[in-house]
Amino acid sequence: MQQKEFLSIVLPFKDRLYRLAKRILISSEEAEDAVQEVYLKLWKGRLKISNYKSAEAFAITMTKNYCLDRLKSKQASNLKIVHSNYQNSDNLEKQIEANDGVAIVFKLMESLPEQQKIVLQLRDVEEFEFAEIAKMLDSNETAIRVALSRARKTIREKLIQQHKYGIG
Amino acid sequence: MESVNIEKLLEAYFEGNTTLNEEVILRTYFTEKEVEPQFQMYAPLFAGLKAAKQEVATKEPVLPESLGINRSWWYGIAASAAIVVLVAGFMFSRPSITAQEQEALTAFNESKKAMLILSENFNKGTGHLAIVNEFNNTKNRILK
Incomplete structure (x- = not known):
């Protein structure tokens, strides 16, 4: 497989991988690194890609596993994730921070357990069907629904609290 | 009428029972329309999800030029x-x-x-x- 052909298959979902990586790793720099790493792995195993029905689902699973591994090794070595993206004067990031409510939701998403975070990302941001998500995460639809419902409810509760106190 | 519908959809949404289409309806309502006061607290959630979708990677993935068969070729070339x-x-x-040896050899010969x-x-x-031995001979003869 030539590089051109390979890129035409894998580049369309680059941003999706990035967003998922960022959801898990928080830092945008680390998310970029993760995407790079996943693409390298995909490139090395590119002969296998044609065997997979959906290269995208395969790539998402890889990204998820890679990011969770990164997270584990970080916790093991007692390193704190550096939220360097706050110094980034990215237009979008400024825009998000400018919008208070949105910033709060981002924070709430950060505080969710990993699995719920990932499910919420894949469903509410990337809009995948439950069956697809179940395959990507090697789980079943019921478990995905439960995790998703918990994630949404947690955010709802916090939002209601904020609303009551008039902060949000 | 719409608010009843939205209420129902929200309920289903938090239970994880909405379809993708229904979720689109919710997102559109909360991000593009006038949100009624009783649902106001949910607006940040949908705005947040929308913002999350707009994030994009800034770096292009870098791939090595050639791998596999070409790489083993390079190994061969490098080895030879x-x-x-x-x-x-x-x-x-x-x-x-x-x-150096030549020098040593000539020195040896010299x-x-x-x-x-x-x-x-x-x-x-x-x-x-x-001749000295001759002396000895004569001496031996004399001293015999």
């Missing part, structure tokens, strides 16, 4: 180049060693010549010593 360099180095360094001359002269000397 290394062998050529080694052999060439060996060949070129050889003359310098022999020059000293051998010098030794030969020396020993020749010694032999000349021993020839003269035969």
Whole structure:
């Protein structure tokens, strides 16, 4: 497989991988690194890609596993994730921070357990069907629904609290 | 009428029971329309999800030019180049060693010549010593 052909298959979902990586790793720099790493792995195993029905689902699973591994090794070595993206004067990031409510939701998403975070990302941001998500995460639809419902409810509760106190 | 519908959808949404289409309806309502006061607290959630979708990677993935078959080719080329360099180095360094050896050889030959001359002269000397032996002979005859 030539590089051109390979890129035409894998580049369309680059941003999706990035967003998922960022959801898990928080830092945008680390998310970029993760995407790079996943693409390298995909490139090395590119002969296998044609065997997979959906290269995208395969790539998402890889990204998820890679990011969770990164997270584990970080916790093991007692390193704190550096939220360097706050110094980034990215237009979008400024825009998000400018919008208070949105910033709060981002924070709430950060505080969710990993699995719920990932499910919420894949469903509410990337809009995948439950069956697809179940395959990507090697789980079943019921478990995905439960995790998703918990994630949404947690955010709802916090939002209601904020609303009551008039902060949000 | 719409608010009843939204209420129902929200309920289903938090239970994880909405379809993708229904979720689109919710998102559109909360991000594009006038949100009624009783749902106001949920607006940040949908705005947040929308913002999350707009994030994009800034770096392009970098892939190595060639891998697999091409890589083993490169290994072959590198190995043969290394062998050529080694052999060439060996060949070129050889003359310098022999020059040294040559020098040693000539030095050896010269000293051998010098030794030969020396020993020749010694032999000349021993020839003269035969006369001294004559003295011994005569002495033996007298003292018998």
